[in-house]
Amino acid sequence: MLPLHLGSPMFIKSFVKTEFGFRPVSVEVALVPGVSQIQILGLADQLIKESSRRIISALRHQGFRVPPGKQVLVNLHPSDLRKSGQGLDLAIALGILLESEQIELQNFKTQEDYCYGSLSLKGEVIAPSDLQLLNYENFSRKVMSGQSDKSWRFTVEEVTELRSLNERSVKEPCPESFSCQETTFNEDISFEQPMARLLAMVALGEHPLLIAGYAGCGKTTLVENLATVLNPPAPKAFLEAKKCWMLSGRDLQTRPVVQPHHSATPAAMIGGGRPLKFGEISLAHGGALILDELLEFNPLVQSALREPMEKGVIYLSRTGARQMFPADTLVLATTNLCPCGHFQPGATYKCQCSSLRLRQYIEKLTGPFLDRFAIFHLYEKPKLDFKMTLKEIKDWVQSGKEFQKQIRGQEKVNQKLCVSELLDELDESITDTLIPYSKSHRRRQSLLRVARTLADLETSETIKQAHLEEAQRWTASDIYKLERFRMEDFAMR
Ligand SMILES: [Zn+2]
Incomplete structure (x- = not known):
């Protein structure tokens, strides 16, 4: 008996959708003797399997056919990926x-260019709505698809129906339509010192902030306005953020600001579930995550947020596989220090809470989580009658950014600088012994980073002694105050 000659199989490049966007696949097509039908192999889901009947109908309406006496085998590579x-x-x-x-x-080079389109029963080619996800991948090849009024970051060759596959119209990439638009902000609202300084410092350096104070002191207004004067994110981070928003069915035009309610579960905050889904922290990627009334959140939220606050990404597992989601965000948190909201260490007490309730409340703020905040500030009533409008603060932040870029040649924000980089920027007059003592490596890092931001706000190329001293007040003094209070004052109330 003569061996069957099956010919070499045809490969076409395309995409499948995963939990976090698109993944390239190879579609292998081979014709083998058998009943005229299409068999799809390679862990395809029901949606893909249904396509075989649609394709047969589309081919017929367009004057083509599945060759008689031949079975079409379609194999999707890589074969171990659910598609x-x-x-x-x-x-x-x-x-x-x-x-x-x-x-x-x-x-059209089938070894290099991609194909992604669905078919109507009559053989018209349609651009699937999820093709937009490809805008947020690092992708620059050509894609053949249906007609669409959408903008793309890659070249699309649009085709109307199967019989006109050679009459494609080229749509050039339009990357500018994916840039971040400016956030609107309240120009006239003003802030007294030292709050105005805090706002400028956090907005420029993007240092995670926790501000504690009595109810009605204006801490929520402060962080909400702060989030509107941040500099634009890096283009890559903004594209990743747009992708997260698109996957959750929304469009994003400006730097994201996400403010989850304190009833949010740890899974809602960081992601999880089946199918795997990212959480609020990924929606805030490239922007700000506001946690208003932090101690009202489920205590597990604090431990869940520690890893992403440190690494800027979150790893979620599902049936043995690990998926990484972006989670690089500026965390801006506020809290009362007691359930009634009136307690303030060292201030005249209007608080009606019992010592036990007060202790239980404050102890909800765990040390390792507090350590993730570069700045911890206990709100005090401003003593100076000097105010700055938000417009003035925003201008100040922008000129600080210009100084960082033009004079110091730095693109990343100060919160991302490491200790060795920062030590190189110390003024010659500062020796190691002049750097205030810190209990933890993170506190020391925060101190130097915030000092760098204070120097930038004053357009100083080096970090001076005065910057270090002020940074010490923002990064460590109030933490010591809180710790002292935890140890001594409970008993005295
Ligand atoms: Zn109270």
């Missing part, structure tokens, strides 16, 4: 047409 997606129809149909020599394709 879903709306756009494999076009790749499979193209593979059949090329393999059975029913068409010749011009100016």
Whole structure:
């Protein structure tokens, strides 16, 4: 008996959808003797499997056919990945047409260019809505798809129906439509010192902030306004943020600011579930996460946020596989220090809470979590009658950013600088012994980072002694005050 000659299989490049965007796949099409039908192999979901009947109908309406006496085998690589997606129809149909020599394709390299489109029963090619996800991947090849009024960051060759696969119209990339627009802010609201200084410092350096104070002192207004005067995020971070928003069904035009309610569960904050889904911290990626009334959140939220606050990413596991989600955000938190909201260490007490309730409340703020905040500030009534409008603060922050870029040649924010980089920037007159003592490495890092921001706000190329002393007040003094209070004052109330 003569061996069967099956020919070399055809490969077309396409995409499938995963928990976090698109992944390239190879669609292998082979014709083997058998009943005329399409068999899809390689862990495809129901959505993809249904496409075989649609493709047969589309081919017929367009004057093509599945070759009689041949079975079409479609194998999706890599074979171990579960696959879903709306756009494999076009790749499979193209593979059949090329393999059975029913068409010749011009100016399209099947080894390099991609195909992503769904088909109507009559063979019209449609651009699937999830193709937009590809805008947020690092992708620069050509894609063949249906017509759409959307903007793309890559070249799309639009095709209307299967019989006109060689009459494609080229749509050039339009990267500018994906840039971050400016956030609107309340120009006229003003802040007294030292709050205005705190606002400028956090906005420029992007240092995580926890501000504690009695109810009605204005801490929520402060952080909400702070989030509106941040400098634009890096383009890469903004694209990742747009992708997260798109995956949750929303569009993002400005730097994201996310303010979850304190009833949010740890899973809602960092992500989880089945299918795996990211949380609020990923929606805040590249922007700010406001945690108003931090101690009212589930205590597990604090431990859940520690890793992403440190690393800027979050790893979630599902059936043995680990998926990384972006989670690089500026955390701005506020809290009362007692359940009634009136307690303030060292101030005249209007607080009605019992010592036990007060202790239980404050002890909800764990040391390791507090350590993640570069700045911890106990609100005090301002003593100076000097105010700055938010417009003035924003201008100050922008000129600080210009100084960082133009004079110091630094692109990243100060919160991302490491200790060795910062030590190099100390004024010559400062020796190690002049750097205030810190209990933890993180506190020392925060001290130097905040001092660098204070120097930038004053357009000073080096970090001076005065910057270190002020940074010590913002990064450590109030933590010591709180710790002292925890040890001594409870008994005295
Ligand atoms: Zn109270």
